[in-house]
Amino acid sequence: MLWAHSRKDKPPDQWQPLDHHLRNVATRAAGFAESFHSKDWAYIAGLWHDLGKGSLEFQEYLKSQNEACAESLSGRVDHSSAGAQHAASAIPILGHILSYVIAGHHAGLLDGRAEGACQEKRLSKAIHPWKCGMEDLLISSGTPEVPKCLQRTLAERDAFAVAFFVRMVFSCLVDGDFLDTEFWLQPEKADARKDYPKLEELIDVFFRSLDNFQAREKDNPLAVLRRQIRLDCERAGEWPPGFFSLTVPTGGGKTLSSLAFALRHVRHHHKQHNHQRVIYVAPFTTIIEQNAGVFRTHLGRNAVLEHHSNLDASKETAAARLAAENWDAPVIVTTSVQFYESLFSNSPSRCRKLHRIARSVIILDEAQTLPVDYLKPCLKALQLLVRDYGCSVVLCTATQPEIRKRMDFSIGLENVREIMTEPRKLYAALKRVNVKLIGQQTDAQLRDRLLAERQGLCIANTTKHARLLFEGLPSTAGHFHLSARMCPAHRRLRMWQIRQALKSGAVCRVVSTQVVEAGVDLDFPVVYRAMAGLDSIAQAAGRCNRNNKLGRLGNVFIFTSEHRAANRYFQDTADCATQVMASFSDPLDLDANERYFRLYYWDQQSRWDAHHIHDLFHLEQNRDFPFNFGFAQAAEKFHMIDDKATCTVLVPWGRRGQRLCEKIRYMPAPDRETLRQAQRYAVHVHQAEWRKHAVRDIRLIYDNLGILESPEIHYNANTGLNLDADGPGALFA
Secondary structure, three states, X not given: OOEEEOOOOOOHHHOEEHXXXXXXXXXXXXXXXXXXXXXXXXXXXXXXXXXXXXOHHHHHHHHHOOHHHHHHOHHHOOOOHHHHHHHHHHOOOOHHHHHHHHHXXXXXXXXXXXXOOOHHHHHHOOOOOOOOOOHHHOOOOOOOOOOHHHHHHHHOOOHHHHHHHHHHHHHHHHHHHHHHHHHHHOHHHHHHOOOXXXXXXXXXXXXXXXXXXXXXOOOOHHHHHHHHHXXXXXXXXXOOOOEEEEEOOOOOOHHHHHHHHHHHHHHHHOOOOOOOOEEEEEOOHHHHHHHHHHHHHHHOHHHEEEEOOOOOHHHOOHHHHHHHHHOOOOEEEEEHHHHHHHHOOOOHHHHOOHHHHOOOEEEEEOHHHOOHHHHHHHHHHHHHHHXXXXXXXXEEEOOOOOOEOXXXXXXXXOOEEEOOOOHHHHHHHXXXXXXXXXXXEOHHHHHHHHHOOOEEEEEOOOHHHHHHHHHOOOOOOOEEEEOOOOOHHHHHHHHHHHHHHHHHOOOEEEEEOHHHOOOOOOOEOEEEEEOOOHHHHHHHHOOEOOOOOOOOOEEEEEEEEOOHHHHHOOHHHHHHHHHHHOOOOOOOXXXXXXXXXXXXXHOOHHHOOOOXXXXXXEEOOOOOOOEEEEHHHHHHHOOOOOHHHEEEEEOOOHHHHHHHHHHHHOOOOXXXXXXXXXXXXXXXXXXXHHHHHHHHHEEEEEXXXXXXXXXXXXXXXXXXXXOOOOOOOOOOO
8 A cells, every 4th residue: 555645643554545645636636627628637637746655765754754744844755756757758748738737736836947956857857666556547548638728829839828827737736735635634624614605696695785785875976877887897797708997987986896797797607617706906905905895795704705914814714714725715805916926926835726716707906006017927917817717807997007909019908898888978977186286395385285274185105205294294183194114003093093084074184105095995175196107196086085075176286296215216107197297187087098008008118028027938849848937937036016125024013013023022933824913013124224223123033024122212103113213202102
């Protein structure tokens, strides 16, 4: 008998037989791959992934080690190279696709060729004999049936698309392997995985709730418009799958309407599939937390899975934590960083969820936030998800990024259909503000303007400028500050206080960075915004007269700062916006928006793939090594947020933050769950600032993680972290 997994607390006759594990994983993986018609490929990957465990050396190793050691130290007895080598030799040429999948199922997808570990070296590596007793697992009748998506990409010699197929099969294998291993070794964890309701079961629940909600709204012009937007979305839900744009100005209720589209679309096109899923993607956690709450109101608390770093772990169930590992829930709400970086990761744990994306409806909220330096690989990945993996993608925003394909924008998306019947009339009907340029303003002038208003918002480009503006205001009630220098838990409290002040009509003057913009449901009569990109200006305008309570148009004033550094922060996008605003009286006009993205996206071809990620994948005229894919390099280069440029300071803010930081201080190595909880008390600082203060003011936990030593000095109750503060008066609360 050959064993796959041992248990130190069980005799050998109660260990998991190897052939059971291989067949279980193969069956699970094949079921996952049905959604993109590739079950035979995933089945073989599962059947062969652990062939190396058939070696005498690995069997002896199992007898001498408990399972935790065997898995985490499995490099001592390589058990993945055997299956990779067998796949490459048993299936001509295309077997190399499976060899990448199998070789990487523990350590991650490898680069094809590299100075260090790579796929080519794994295929020529000397391994222990393993075939004795494994003959019945080596079934092969030649190449499995090639799915249409792979046929097309091979015919087009599209290396990027072939590599994408590798990732999707890889996802099926690693999720199947994780689940079967967990079932055998951690049955209590497997039991904690609960079955979420099927999406089909939630559709009627949602529409009944939405009907009741809209029936309670006053029959004012805004409510009438929102109902029309919803009807357009439901009508479009019956259109064939593909790309859609939902162009709705702030205040139009696009959050619920986009979900109405998605659920109608699922019911009309994917009812026959078991892989129904809606994935809502947004750039900022503020949007995610807010909109996840809206979704739960209409779908039920146990229907929505949030997956982002700022999630309050105390409010998260064990089942939700497990579902986040592989997105096994009907409605996923996640960040742009999590979504896109997973598509380009080579890590088994991050890629594990990818197969769940197939045949889903993906709502990209604030779609205009795609960074120009990653535009080509991101758009190509979206195109493949739609063309080859049955997805529908909704570009949902008030400022459409104009990323449709055209002669001067060859990487754009094809056949994007607008859901709104008359977007121009909709913009005119939902116009809430006038946008005016007021030129350069000193900090003193900005404060005078803000103090002349009972309620107003001023948005600066940098945390330093926002702090300086706020510190110049009188220390009276009703003055608030928001920035990324405040830990998320602190910002959430301050946001609640601002909402209460606005609701009661009290004095409420806020100085903030852009953290206040996207998706934050605040409504001011006047907004001042430092010059930035047109999309940022539109977001700022969305915080002005948001609910049309003024009875007139609100005012959004665009200024340039007296601080040169603050003006340089959004220089590229601000320059584009300046050109557009010189030509259009209303910079929020749809034509102005198109002109802006022509300048920002279309005319910057040299930056579409600044890190050359698309070019890391090659097809070669070599039967022995036909696919040279740079999976590890792509994962290393694709970072929408440059986390290597910053370090993390944990702030003991509030009682919970204090307890958590105290716990971490005395842990030899903080576990992953504790560190996840600590995200709500994290502030990110640049490397130069970190190096300046790391020894004196920060207690190091890891190289780029530390705890603030003197919060009473360096963390202000109003403005957050200031490591340069050196005396009393920075009150900590």
